Amino acid sequence: xxxxxxxxxxxxxxxxxxxxxxxxxxxxxxxxxxxxxxxxxxxxxxxxxxxxxxxxxxxxxxxxxxxxxxxxxxxxxxxxxxxxxxxxxxxxxxxxxxxxxxxxxxxxxxxxxxxxxxxxxxxxxxxxxxxxxxxxxxxxxxxxxxxxxxxxxxxxxxxxxxx
Amino acid sequence: xxxxxxxxxxxxxxxxxxxxxxxxxxxxxxxxxxxxxxxxxxxxxxxxxxxxxxxxxxxxxxxxxxxxxxxxxxxxxxxxxxxxxxxxxxxxxxxxxxxxxxxxxxxxxxxxxxxxxxxx
Numbered sequence: 042x043x044x045x046x047x048x049x050x051x052x053x054x055x056x057x058x059x060x061x062x063x064x065x066x067x068x069x070x071x072x073x074x075x076x077x078x079x080x081x082x083x084x085x086x087x088x089x090x091x092x093x094x095x096x097x098x099x100x101x102x103x104x105x106x107x108x109x110x111x112x113x114x115x116x117x118x119x120x121x122x123x124x125x126x127x128x129x130x131x132x133x134x135x136x137x138x139x140x141x142x143x144x145x146x147x148x149x150x151x152x153x154x155x156x157x158x159x160x161x162x163x164x165x166x167x168x169x170x171x172x173x174x175x176x177x178x179x180x181x182x183x184x185x186x187x188x189x190x191x192x193x194x195x196x197x198x199x200x201x202x203x204x
Numbered sequence: 205x206x207x208x209x210x211x212x213x214x215x216x217x218x219x220x221x222x223x224x225x226x227x228x229x230x231x232x233x234x235x236x237x238x239x240x241x242x243x244x245x246x247x248x249x250x251x252x253x254x255x256x257x258x259x260x261x262x263x264x265x266x267x268x269x270x271x272x273x274x275x276x277x278x279x280x281x282x283x284x285x286x287x288x289x290x291x292x293x294x295x296x297x298x299x300x301x302x303x304x305x306x307x308x309x310x311x312x313x314x315x316x317x318x319x320x321x322x323x324x
Contacts, residue, residue, distance in 0.1 A: 059271065061267075062267045062268060062270055062271050063268065063271060065266050065267050065268055113250060113251065113254075114251055117224065117250065117251035120231075120243065120244075121224065121227045124227055124228075124230060124231040124234060124235065124244060125227060125230070129234070129235075129236055132235070132236075132240065134237075134239060134240050136300070136301050136302055137302065138302040138303065138304055138305060140304075140305035153281065153285070154277075154278075154281040157246060157280070157281035157284050157285065158246070158250060158277060158280065158281055160243070160246075160250070160251075161243070163239075163242055163243060163246065163284055163288060164281070164284075164285060164288070165239075165285075165288040165289070165291075165292060165310075166288065166289060166292055166310045166311050166312045166313075167310075167311050168304035168305070168306075168308040168309065168310055168311065169304075169308045169309045169310070169311050169314040170304075170306060170308040172304070172305055172306055172308065173304040173305040173306070173308070175292075175301065175302075175304070175310055177239050177242075177243075177288070179235075179240060179243040
């Protein structure tokens with residue numbers, strides 16, 4: 042029964058929270074509207090949600106977001122330093138191949154987005170067989186270290202979150 | 205007293221945002237080559253924008269800034285990815301790139317293939 046009303050519980054919760062943030066005030070009317078939207082939109086867009094992304098540990102996602110935000114802030118300063126003080130000749134940019142073990146498209150998307158948002162690295166492309174990402178690094182004196190950091194810091198965590 | 209502290213916090217966040225925005229734009233000028241330049245706006249500007257949005261959220265006591273931040277985080281990587289893929293298509297040869305694990309082509313440079321069937 043509850044499955045029928047909420048076929049995609051995470052989507053419903055996300056939509057409800059989005060609506061409450063959007064109206065920017067905690068009132069009964071807004072809560073009712075949030076509930077209505079959380080029920081209607083997943084049904085209306087059901088055709089696009091054929092494969093439901095499976096989260097094993099949804100709460101671990103919060104920890105992941107925290108780590109990414111922390112890294113974004115820290116490494117922004119690093120990139121600012123490179124832009125402001127490092128002589129052009131010393132900036133060693135490099136393309137790096139990162140082999141990935143994640144299989145679900147959602148998990149790969151999150152990993153690729155994370156790599157782009159954390160300053161200093163940028164996801165450029167995915168291999169045709171979906172088993173490696175092409176990453177460009179602004180300053181990579183040691184490409185292996187960057188690849189290992191992506192794998193251990195982000196991918197390992199995503200593997201625990203997504204099925 | 206608390207009001208003054210808040211004002212100082214908001215002012216500091218605004219200055220931080222401005223500085224990072226400026227650094228990001230300066231990076232566009234200074235870095236060499238399209239791939240390097242792609243780093244400047246997606247990066248430094250993210251924190252700059254985040255700081256301005258936080259200042260706005262604290263100053264106005266509103267939650268909509270959280271949504272703006274969320275959508276920036278969702279859309280900025282896509283813009284960067286499309287720019288990078290275009291570069292890969294038009295200006296970078298496979299010889300300039302490292303090989304993928306298992307020797308597969310990079311998607312932007314592989315010959316057209318039928319789309320992978322999605323599992324139901």
